[in-house]
Amino acid sequence: MKNSFKSLICALALGTTVAFAGPGESAKKPTTFATVIYKNIDGGINVNVEKKGLATAAVIITNAKGDVLAREGIGRKQMKTAIKFNLKDLNDGEYKVMVASKGEEVVKEFSITSEKSVIERTLTFE
Numbered sequence: 224m225k226n227s228f229k230s231l232i233c234a235l236a237l238g239t240t241v242a243f244a245g246p247g248e249s250a251k252k253p254t255t256f257a258t259v260i261y262k263n264i265d266g267g268i269n270v271n272v273e274k275k276g277l278a279t280a281a282v283i284i285t286n287a288k289g290d291v292l293a294r295e296g297i298g299r300k301q302m303k304t305a306i307k308f309n310l311k312d313l314n315d316g317e318y319k320v321m322v323a324s325k326g327e328e329v330v331k332e333f334s335i336t337s338e339k340s341v342i343e344r345t346l347t348f349e
Contacts, residue, residue: 253327256280260320260331267309268333272322274302280324282306287317297324310335 259271280297321330
């Protein structure tokens with residue numbers, strides 16, 4: 224009886240912990256715009272932004288040091304936007320793309336790595 228009671232208490236404790244766990248404040252989605260960020264086949268990224276009201280917005284790409292590498296503004300009346308960034312000239316490293324409007328922002332981190340080329344040697348006998 225004691226073992227089943229202890230098991231029941233543990234199950235209730237774990238169940239309530241999981242039931243009340245949430246993503247937290249840092250995972251809150253912005254209310255003034257929606258955004259989708261994805262890589263394209265050309266080695267760059269596409270950023271789609273749909274605003275829900277008349278406000279300006281900006282899409283900014285920065286490196287690990289915080290230096291701004293690219294910035295695209297979105298006008299007040301432009302409600303839907305698709306922006307393509309060519310990243311072929313960037314070196315390997317860590318980068319961030321940020322979409323901001325009315326004090327709200329979405330930040331996505333990405334990294335660029337080059338594949339190491341392997342030199343294949345062949346040896347032939349005659």
